[in-house]
Amino acid sequence: MGYDLARMRDMSGKVAIVGVGDTDYHADYAAARVKDPNYHFLDSEGLAMKAFYRALEDSGLKKEDIDGLGVSGPVIHERMAELLGIQPKLNTSGSIWDTMSAAVNAIYSGQCETVALVYGLAQRSMGVRYGGAQIRGGPMSYYYYHPWGWSSQGAHWALMFKHHQLKYGSTEEQLGAVAVTIRNHATLNPNAVMHDRPMTLDDYMQSRYVCRPLHLFDYCLVNDGGVCIILRRADKAKDLPHAPVLVDGYGVTTGGKDNTQMQWLVEDMFYTYLSTSGKQAFDMAGMSPKDIDHLQPYDAATVHVPIYLEGFGFTKQGEGLEFCQDGRIGLGGELPVNTSGGMMSESYMMGWNHVVEAVRQLRHEAGARQVKDVETSMFCHCSMIGAYPFIFRRGA
Amino acid sequence: MAQKRPDRTLGGVHDTFWQYCNQGELRLQSCSRCNRTFWPPMPVCDTCGTFDLEWKPLSGRGKVVSFCTFERQYYDELPPPVDCIVVKLEEGPQFLSNPQGFTWKDISFELPVKLTFIDCEDAAGPFKLPVFERA
Ligand SMILES: [Zn+2]
Numbered sequence: 001m002g003y004d005l006a007r008m009r010d011m012s013g014k015v016a017i018v019g020v021g022d023t024d025y026h027a028d029y030a031a032a033r034v035k036d037p038n039y040h041f042l043d044s045e046g047l048a049m050k051a052f053y054r055a056l057e058d059s060g061l062k063k064e065d066i067d068g069l070g071v072s073g074p075v076i077h078e079r080m081a082e083l084l085g086i087q088p089k090l091n092t093s094g095s096i097w098d099t100m101s102a103a104v105n106a107i108y109s110g111q112c113e114t115v116a117l118v119y120g121l122a123q124r125s126m127g128v129r130y131g132g133a134q135i136r137g138g139p140m141s142y143y144y145y146h147p148w149g150w151s152s153q154g155a156h157w158a159l160m161f162k163h164h165q166l167k168y169g170s171t172e173e174q175l176g177a178v179a180v181t182i183r184n185h186a187t188l189n190p191n192a193v194m195h196d197r198p199m200t201l202d203d204y205m206q207s208r209y210v211c212r213p214l215h216l217f218d219y220c221l222v223n224d225g226g227v228c229i230i231l232r233r234a235d236k237a238k239d240l241p242h243a244p245v246l247v248d249g250y251g252v253t254t255g256g257k258d259n260t261q262m263q264w265l266v267e268d269m270f271y272t273y274l275s276t277s278g279k280q281a282f283d284m285a286g287m288s289p290k291d292i293d294h295l296q297p298y299d300a301a302t303v304h305v306p307i308y309l310e311g312f313g314f315t316k317q318g319e320g321l322e323f324c325q326d327g328r329i330g331l332g333g334e335l336p337v338n339t340s341g342g343m344m345s346e347s348y349m350m351g352w353n354h355v356v357e358a359v360r361q362l363r364h365e366a367g368a369r370q371v372k373d374v375e376t377s378m379f380c381h382c383s384m385i386g387a388y389p390f391i392f393r394r395g396a
Numbered sequence: 397m398a399q400k401r402p403d404r405t406l407g408g409v410h411d412t413f414w415q416y417c418n419q420g421e422l423r424l425q426s427c428s429r430c431n432r433t434f435w436p437p438m439p440v441c442d443t444c445g446t447f448d449l450e451w452k453p454l455s456g457r458g459k460v461v462s463f464c465t466f467e468r469q470y471y472d473e474l475p476p477p478v479d480c481i482v483v484k485l486e487e488g489p490q491f492l493s494n495p496q497g498f499t500w501k502d503i504s505f506e507l508p509v510k511l512t513f514i515d516c517e518d519a520a521g522p523f524k525l526p527v528f529e530r531a
Contacts, residue, residue, distance in 0.1 A: 132470040133402045144436050145492045146402035147518065147525055149478040151470050158464035159482055166462065166505035212465035212477075212500065257442055261435065262490035266462045266482050 008249075008284040015104045016237040016244035016395055018114075019059025019230035020356045021051040022191070025347040029193045029223045032124060041125065044074050047226030048120025049083055055228035060241040061114065066230070068092075068106055068115030070099030072350070073226075075120055090115060096229075096351045097252075097381050097388035103231045104247050113233050119352045120226035128222070130154065139384050140260035154219050156265055156384065157301035158211040163266050164303065165213065168318040172213060174325060176204040178302040179217045179344065181330045186341025188331075188369040193223050194345040218302045220343035227352035229359075234395065244395035245362045248376075249285030251277035254386035265384060273387035274311020274380070281389040287376070289314045292391070294361050294377040295335055296354035299342040305329065308380055312389070331369060339369045351381045355390075362394040398517040399525075400473040406520055409437035412451060417524045422456055422511055424489060425449040435489040456511030457531065458483040461490065465500050483509055483528050496527040 023042070031039035042050060048071075056063060068090030071077045077091045089112045092102040096117065103115035121128075129135070131152025135143050141156065164170050183199040186192035199217065207216040237244035253276045255264060264270060282288055289312055297308040306320025314335060315323045323329070329337040340346045340357035347353045358377035360366045380389035404414060409425070416423040426433040427441035427449055440447050466478040479500050483491045495503070496512055509528035516525040 133472070140436055144405050145480075146471070147404045147516065147523075148480055148492055148494050148527075149402065149466065149471060149474045150480045150492055151402075152466075155464055155466070155480070159462040159480075162464055163462040163482075209465070209467040212467055214464075262482055262492060266490055267484070 003280060005283055008280070009286065011104065011108045012248045012284050012286065013246045013393065013395070014234050015107045015231055015247045016234040017229055017247070017355070017359050017392070018232045018237045018240050018242070018244055019055040019061065019228070020359045021054030021056070021058055021228040022347075022349075022353060022356050023047050023050050023226045024191065025193050025223060025225050026191050026195050028225065029124075032224065042122070042224075043125070044120040044122045044226075045079070045083060046120070047122060047224060048073065048075050048080065048118045048228070049226075051120065051226035051228040052084065052116060052118050055116065055230050058242070059230045061230065061232075065114050066116045068103060068112035070094075070103055070115060070117040072096065072099060072117070072119040072352070073121040075118070080118055084116075088112070095381065096355060097390070100229070100231070100247075100355070100390065101250055101252070101388075104250070107231060107233055113236065115231045117229045117231070118226070119228070119349065121350075122224040123348070124222050124224050141262070141384055144260075152211065154214065154301060155211045157218070157303050158214045159262075159266055160269055160307065161303040162213055164269060164306070164321070170321045172215070173201065173205065174321040175218065175302050176201045178305045178324050178329070179204050181324070182299065182338045182342050183345045184330065185339045185369055186345030188367070189340045189346060192341040192346040193221055194341060214301060214303070220300050221345070221348045223348055225347050225349050225353075227349050227356055229352070229355055237395070242363050245359045246393045246395040247390060248393045249281040249283070249287065249391035251280030251284070251389050252386065253277035255384060259384065269307055269310075270382050270387065271311050271317060274308060274382055275313065277387040277389050278312040281378075281391050285391040285393070287391060292335070292376050292378045293374045294339065294358065294371050295337045296342075296358050296377060296379040297337060298351045298354060298381040298383075299338055299344050300383070302344070304382065305337055308382065311382070311387070312378070312380075331371065336371045339366065339371060351379070354379045358392050362392060398515040398522050401516040401518050401525065402471045402473055403518045404520065404523065409439060413437055414523055416451060417513065417526055420513055420524065422454045422526050423451040424454060424487070426452045433487050433489055435491060455486045457508070458485040458491065458528070459506040459508055460503055461506065463495070463500055463503050481509075481528065494527045496529045498530055502530070
């Protein structure tokens with residue numbers, strides 16, 4: 001199955017991210033932990049709206065400029081358009097990767113000019129759970145194996161890491177380096193949930209197992225938040241307050257055949273998903289792994305980071321965890337990873353916060369955690385459903 | 397004594413799978429035209445679209461390709477630790493199951509295992525659960 005590379009190439013760099021907004025992850029989480037009676041907690045809709053108005057202000061645009069809408073979380077697009085008071089010409093809903101590629105396509109084709117993608121989920125307040133007997137929907141692997149006592153999103157990643165260990169001899173200490181590096185980044189981000197909670201490798205090794213071989217600190221957070229990302233025609237993004245961040249490439253490989261079977265997760269460790277979708281994104285952008293300055297992998301668990309490094313060809317297969325040692329994925333390293341703290345230490349926004357951080361880095365406004373001279377950034381989601389990489393570049 | 401287990405997914409093709417288990421047989425659907433074996437059950441062959449899938453008996457032999465242990469309780473019926481294994485069956489599919497008579501401490505890469513059944517019970521009644529012991 002191919003794609004029309006000439007047309008994909010032509011779309012490269014034609015759409016820009018011009019505005020980003022997010023909510024007060026750190027303050028909201030701290031208030032929720034102590035159940036502060038005087039704190040104004042927002043529901044999913046409220047979180048989404050707060051992120052939207054921040055992104056709008058950031059973009060320098062007016063609400064009337066928004067003519068496309070993508071939504072994610074429990075909020076549906078009819079309701080969101082009503083809350084925003086707009087009549088969008090594009091209505092799409094789903095994940096950040098699906099809505100963002102839909103937005104790029106719609107803007108490139110001329111269907112609309114400026115799209116707001118809005119996400120809000122008060123998952124901690126709502127008591128959203130990612131495992132256990134009450135899970136009866138979603139991907140089949142989330143519920144089908146209940147009789148064997150196997151559940152939870154996190155158990156997928158335990159199986160993947162155990163296979164990596166069996167095959168390549170990788171260790172828990174090596175994986176701990178990923179958790180510690182990402183936590184270090186979060187301590188430089190005042191809005192990160194774990195901003196004030198530094199962690200050592202020793203802390204990591206002593207944390208309890210949730211699903212062996214993975215520890216508590218291998219897993220992402222569960223917290224409330226909202227994110228908004230505004231995209232616009234790149235040729236109409238030049239006079240706005242910030243440097244535009246161009247969408248140069250993206251790729252998609254969905255599971256399709258054997259989607260719900262275990263081999264993609266276990267023996268393949270998503271290599272096929274990542275390598276084929278990565279090639280598409282690199283080809284569209286006219287780049288290769290050596291052109292990428294900054295990586296924002298969807299870190300549902302630590303083990304995703306080495307898996308992406310291998311799948312996209314930053315390292316050979318089996319060498320992803322070795323690459324994660326000795327500061328190579330930290331600030332000042334060869335390829336800084338999840339510099340705002342990712343989903344493990346900044347905020348579990350299902351990849352939305354990864355895109356916001358890519359934008360802030362490429363605008364060179366990331367403060368204490370700024371990667372020096374960064375010009376390109378890559379974001380990717382990968383799970384049982386497939387892989388969805390995006391490549392961004394700092395525009396003029 | 398039957399072990400209490402969390403509820404199976406039942407109905408349609410899933411019932412057929414468990415009926416064979418209750419007879420002490422592990423059978424999975426396969427398409428003879430496309431030479432594909434499916435797990436979990438499918439209503440139709442994903443390649444040729446035939447609804448005419450055959451429930452073929454399996455050898456019950458396989459190798460452990462991964463495992464994990466739940467140290468936190470997810471189900472009322474199952475106090476931790478709960479060991480789970482992924483068995484690569486001789487016929488191809490990777491089958492999530494439990495080790496019987498051994499734990500994660502005994503597992504090595506591609507450890508050969510063979511099928512057995514244990515008596516279990518969920519809200520729908522008693523059933524036999526396919527698990528694996530060392531070959
Ligand atoms: Zn067939």
